[in-house]
Amino acid sequence: MIRRETLTSRVFDYLFAQIKSGKVKPGDKLPTEKVLTKSLGVSRTCVREAMKSLQALQLVSVRAAVGAVVCQPSPGAWFNAYLFAAAIHSEQRDAQTEFRQILEVALVSLAAEKADHLDILAMSKSIAAYEEALMKGEPPYQADIDFHTAVVVASKNPIAEMVWRSVVPPLTEQLRAATPIVPSGPVEGLRDHLRIFSAITERNPEKARSAMRTHLENAERNFLIARSASPVPSAEKWTGTNNS
Numbered sequence: 001m002i003r004r005e006t007l008t009s010r011v012f013d014y015l016f017a018q019i020k021s022g023k024v025k026p027g028d029k030l031p032t033e034k035v036l037t038k039s040l041g042v043s044r045t046c047v048r049e050a051m052k053s054l055q056a057l058q059l060v061s062v063r064a065a066v067g068a069v070v071c072q073p074s075p076g077a078w079f080n081a082y083l084f085a086a087a088i089h090s091e092q093r094d095a096q097t098e099f100r101q102i103l104e105v106a107l108v109s110l111a112a113e114k115a116d117h118l119d120i121l122a123m124s125k126s127i128a129a130y131e132e133a134l135m136k137g138e139p140p141y142q143a144d145i146d147f148h149t150a151v152v153v154a155s156k157n158p159i160a161e162m163v164w165r166s167v168v169p170p171l172t173e174q175l176r177a178a179t180p181i182v183p184s185g186p187v188e189g190l191r192d193h194l195r196i197f198s199a200i201t202e203r204n205p206e207k208a209r210s211a212m213r214t215h216l217e218n219a220e221r222n223f224l225i226a227r228s229a230s231p232v233p234s235a236e237k238w239t240g241t242n243n244s
Contacts (some may be wrong), residue, residue, distance in 0.1 A: 002087065007042050011050035014040065016085055019059055022146055026072040030060060049221065056182050056225050057081045084225055096170060097220045102212070103116035103160065103167075108196060108212040109205040119154035123197050126150055130190050140215050141175035147193050151212075154200070178226035185222040194220060 011137040015036075018024045031039070046164045051068055054060045058077045060068045073081070111119070126147035133140035145168055179186060192215035199208035 003132045005175045008046045011036070011040060011042055011046050012053055015054060016081060019054075019073075024070050028070050028112065029066070030068040030070065032067055036193035049217070051178050052188075052218070053084065053221055053225065056184055056222060057084060062242060080225065089199070096167065096174070097216065097223065099167070100171075100219075101216050103164065104151070104216065105209050107152050107160055107164075108200070108208045110157065111151045112203055112205040112208040113198045113233040115154035115200055118152060119148065120201060122153070123147055123200070127190070127193055127197060130186075130193065134186060134190065136209050139176065139179045140190070141172060141179060143171055144175055144186075144189055144193075147197075149181075151196070151200070174223060178223050182225050184224040185219075188218055191217070 016028060018030070024030060030036075030051075033044055033047050033051070035046050036042075040047070051060065051062065054068070055062050057072055057080055059073055059081055061071050062068050071077075115123075127144050129146065130140045130143035133143055149164065149168070152161050155161075192211065195211040196208060196215060199211050
């Protein structure tokens, strides 16, 4: 069985090759999600995830009622895209992200069953703090961490909470480093938090698990892009014209 991540990487490779070769030029629109799904024989989820990566790498701009339009890539964008293309084919996965998938997807299900009014209030306050940070143009990583902590606390599992708090310091640094490199990440993260919060308040464990799983997949993609990114001096040496 082919993993979805492999199919997503193939969609990314295909679209990146179209841009890199000049078959689609800056200002051109990429095929629609429906067309790509049919022509490549993959799910809409794969196409959507690949498109998110291209957008985060600043290779395309996705506009409502218009679709995905190819940007004029900077030297740094070309460089980071090449590194990201190589990274997504690596079989290695960030251990911290993998652990979060195991821990948080399970705990959010418990939170949907056990959260009390104080837990809901804590999540609501973290979302409000997140929105305020975005309005001020500030990195919302502390509000991000606070939301996930509130979810873990709502699971009413003291051992899980103890484990989670040991993850918080390195996770905070990861978020701090990734935010400037993937500017679309915080807005996407807020949308994900709202979906998770909605599922918890609806007392829907299955919906909560699905929302958390999607959120962590988005976070993993953004972290991979940030990890792949090169310092500006190196990126400026990249011409972006080598198609080999």
